[in-house]
Amino acid sequence: xxxxxxxxxxxxxxxxxxxxxxxxxxxxxxxxxxxxxxxxxxxxxxxxxxxxxxxxxxxxxxxxxxxxxxxxxxxxxxxxxxxxxxxxxxxxxxxxxxxxxxxxxxxxxxxxxxxxxxxxxxxxxxxxxxxxxxxxxxxxxxxxxxxxxxxxxxxxx
Amino acid sequence: xxxxxxxxxxxxxxxxxxxxxxxxxxxxxxxxxxxxxxxxxxxxxxxxxxx
Numbered sequence: 001x002x003x004x005x006x007x008x009x010x011x012x013x014x015x016x017x018x019x020x021x022x023x024x025x026x027x028x029x030x031x032x033x034x035x036x037x038x039x040x041x042x043x044x045x046x047x048x049x050x051x052x053x054x055x056x057x058x059x060x061x062x063x064x065x066x067x068x069x070x071x072x073x074x075x076x077x078x079x080x081x082x083x084x085x086x087x088x089x090x091x092x093x094x095x096x097x098x099x100x101x102x103x104x105x106x107x108x109x110x111x112x113x114x115x116x117x118x119x120x121x122x123x124x125x126x127x128x129x130x131x132x133x134x135x136x137x138x139x140x141x142x143x144x145x146x147x148x149x150x151x152x153x154x155x156x157x
Numbered sequence: 158x159x160x161x162x163x164x165x166x167x168x169x170x171x172x173x174x175x176x177x178x179x180x181x182x183x184x185x186x187x188x189x190x191x192x193x194x195x196x197x198x199x200x201x202x203x204x205x206x207x208x
Binding site: 022024026027028029031032039040041045062063064065067069071093095097104 | 176178179180182183184190191194
């Protein structure tokens with residue numbers, strides 16, 4: 001397993017919804033040119049099922065390849081294993097990927113939130129705190145199944 | 158992936174998780190971003206004091 005953390009997503013004037021997300025340094029926007037390799041615009045990538053929870057109508061969204069883009073204001077918070085918020089970011093874009101089976105925090109989000117990944121200990125660092133991947137710190141069988149509804153680990157429990 | 162024990166071969170339920178992806182941005186969104194970044198960059202340049 002890689003590094004996962006509990007997050008919440010809150011659309012403006014909506015209640016927040018909790019998920020477990022993969023912190024993925026292997027996901028980023030396609031480089032536009034050799035000079036513009038990283039665009040400093042934070043976003044997250046979600047499955048279609050999560051988009052449905054926010055009443056997003058995919059047919060009305062701009063699309064390229066397997067990605068739809070929802071342009072709205074969302075607050076995304078990351079939590080430690082004791083469920084305390086560590087960092088929150090306002091983002092203006094949700095990317096919805098066809099066939100995706102988990103929520104992904106890509107490079108641009110991790111950069112903006114100033115997250116460091118430590119693969120030796122399977123943990124992430126932010127604001128001087130080191131937080132272990134939720135699946136390393138907690139027994140997956142004791143994690144609320146509702147939280148795991150869009151995480152492939154659900155199949156193993 | 159598996160171990161050979163005598164003549165029996167036991168397969169382990171391993172799943173390879175490949176997380177690499179390059180996210181494609183729709184043209185209309187990309188144009189908006191580039192325009193926004195350009196204006197931010199010009200704003201910063203414009204505020205710089207002459208040396």
